[in-house]
Amino acid sequence: MLLKTKILSVLLLMLFGLTKAYSQNYELKGILKDSVTNEVLAYATVYNITLSKGTQTIADGSFILETSNGKNLIKIDHIGCDTKFLTLNFSKNTDTVIYMAHHQHELEDVIIVAEKNKLIQLEKDRLKYDDIVISGSKPIASILDKMPGVSSLKTGFTIAKPMIQGMYGSRVIVLNNGLKQEGQQWGQEHGLEIDPYNTGQITLVKGAEALRYTGDAIGGILLIEPLYNADDTLKMSMTTAFTDNGRQGNLSVSAEKLLTKKLGLRLQGTYKKAGNLNTPDYYLPNTGFEELNGSLTLKWQPSKHSIFEVFSSIYNNKPGILSTSHIGNLTDLQKIIDNETTPEKGSFTYTIARPYQQINHFLNKAKWKYEISPSLNLEAVYGFQINKRKEFDSHNYFNKTAPSLDFTLHTHQLDFVINKTFKKGFFLKTGLNGYYQTNTYIGRFFIPNYKKSEVYQFALLRYKKNRHELEVGYRAGAINLDAYKWVNNVIVHYPFEYRGISWQAGWLYKISTDWQTALQIGRVWRNPNISEQFSEGLHHGAAAIEYGNKNLKPENAVSINGTLKYRHNKTLFETEVFVKQVKNYIYLRPKFPPELTIRGAFPAFEYVQTDALFAGVDLLLNQQLPQNFSFIEKVSILNVYDQKYTTYINGIPPYRLNHSLVYKMAKFKWLSNSAVTFSMVQVLKQKRYTEGSDYMPPPEGYVLLNAAFTTNVSRYKNLLVFLSADNILNVSYRDYLNRFRYYADETGRMMALGINIKF
């Protein structure tokens, strides 16, 4: 009973030939199939939680699993599906066919991922709830560091945004429950306004899949899918965590239930509060934050063929900005860099003083999916987002409580999509997609106001035959941008128009049951963003004057990537080799001489274009060793070449390796499913740097030792306890991808203790 209430399965299941009991272990022989296409599902993980024994389906979808007499809780994981739990009764050896009905569990439909035909399926590009929840104290982008090839670009210690294979900002698109997350992405110091505690899964998508959502994701798309698991019983969950460094406390609660057979509801809320963090040697002044988030999911299935979904979320965050980073001029910066002003030891406080930011993000989604026939369905999505961002500089002379900078961004989105499955293995997805966005600001000028409308048409076609899968897609679009600002008491308009086509093609070949390889090739374009065009002025905290360029041309990227995957018994190996050539790559280049201002001299930077070549390798190896040990190796290697100038492009992630050793204990006294992970994160020094192109050369490489322990307390099967320690050796280091590397060291040892209870 307890097991049954634990987690649901909205899954079609058919079992044959179950009869009565003997008290011994049995074999469950099964085949996993898609209930619509009747295709077998290979490489799914089938795990008997009751016995702590697992296996995988092989190429023909079959598996053999050990079961015990009586009730067994079985967990099935298939890429492209959420984890499923089944409670089955066994009294003899059993043969079964388990159907996973994709159109039936539409209530849990999570956009692309539910289209399990997704071409490229690599484990390295996925983060699951278990990985996310134990790191929920961190900003969501920092959690993504766990994926090879993904890093986070940080501003200080609580603001982070994702970077994929060296691409960031407008080149990385984040889809929050199917909507393009619209904040002020152009700014480095603008984090991602998403609550990790409501996130069920994060997937990195490249290739034709992405064209359904966007044609400008040169780096890739991060799909962030909120949790939703409503069924007949009321399910509540509570997560709390506490960290010693920063004395951060988190509390997240959720409740979900099918109110009627047709209507499901989930409510969720999170509160986080943290004070000043500390490095091994001193406190980081003004690095606390306070966050309050909430979300509501409503899914209504009035008939078998029709589903409505409403998702509303609100995110409110007030992060303090390291006060020593708000420097007046280059002399102040140089003093800090030369360590003339040794950082004071400081002290702990929860108080957030100026400078700080205040961010509110309101996201609303309404989706309707209608199935005309099993092979044809329609989808309509309306999205509406408000992003408010206030930045409070260290002080104002006159209006002392007013923000120095205040942006309001409104975005409307409308999508119409048709999904059609043809006979003979063809699948077509086509549709229209429109955006309307306005941005207004009050205060210090950084970017102008603007109105932007975008219209796109896209189509992608997939074909599957035997060992081959092919995929082609395009997305054509037009963008109209009207930027306007006050110049001498007159509003001046700057109209822009962009048109372009992005396309992608991919081919997957299953070499054998163990090996598969894929090749993707494509061309995408991206229009220059508003800050690249218009920024003009002093960037506080960066001690730099930045100049945009209205004449920038769109970026054009041609990319090729090849992947190889090997999975056999105890070994999983995945690698991706990529080359991207970005024509008209936009970046900031130093401009000489420095500019003289009333605050003193400042270095100036301007947005320029070059041709850049990004080439690299990402790798994941997961090798199970004897005695319940396993070894996991993750490698990210990237080199960037400027094809026009002899200088290097700054801000490219250095090589990164992560070696982990995991020990799993199925059962130890009253603990079950325990895992201990020791990992060593090794980040090398970025040597591809042109002398003098930054105030400070890239910092030395570093090695961090982390550990984590997670366990289920068996007496209370729904209690998950996690304990982690980052930077165990309390190493002082600086990270090249942290813009505050000039001012302060990274945080020292950080221990976190958390529990997750489901009831």
Place this chain on the structure above:
Amino acid sequence: MKTKSNLKAILFLGSFMALAISINSCKDPENPTPPTNEEELITTLKVELTDTLSGQKLNYFFRDLDGEGGNAPSQWDTIKLSNSSFYKVSIKFLNESNSNAVQDITQEILAEQADHIVCSTPQGVNTIITVTDTDGTYKLGLASTWKTTTPSIGNITIILKHQPGIKNGSCDPGETDVQVTFPTVIK
């Protein structure tokens, strides 16, 4: 039956969209006239000198009306002083970005004098600068006396620091709000 549920569905979706639109229309993003975005700038540093002997008044300026970046400073004077003289000096900070509403930032500095310091430092010119005002604990620096000796050429740097809670009489801590180096000649 099926039509009925579809109708319900459309009503549901429609009402949600209406709600979303009504939330949105609370604030009209179409409004083409954005606020004029008054910025808090320090555009001007004014050095007022009075020769205590002759009573002659001299004013020297650094002016950059559009703030940091953009156009170059429009005025950047060379301070000219007589040798063996004694000047009373008063330093002023202004926001002249809007010529119809010049703001005197000096008053705000006076109001928050415990959080500010002004430092004037000669380099290569033979003058002795003595600060004559205080915030009660530490020197403030808006008022000073400059005593020149022999003819020389160099410069004088004037720095305004914001030192909230960290003022210790030294010019080192804090955030630099103004830093101007005036070329200076003593004849």
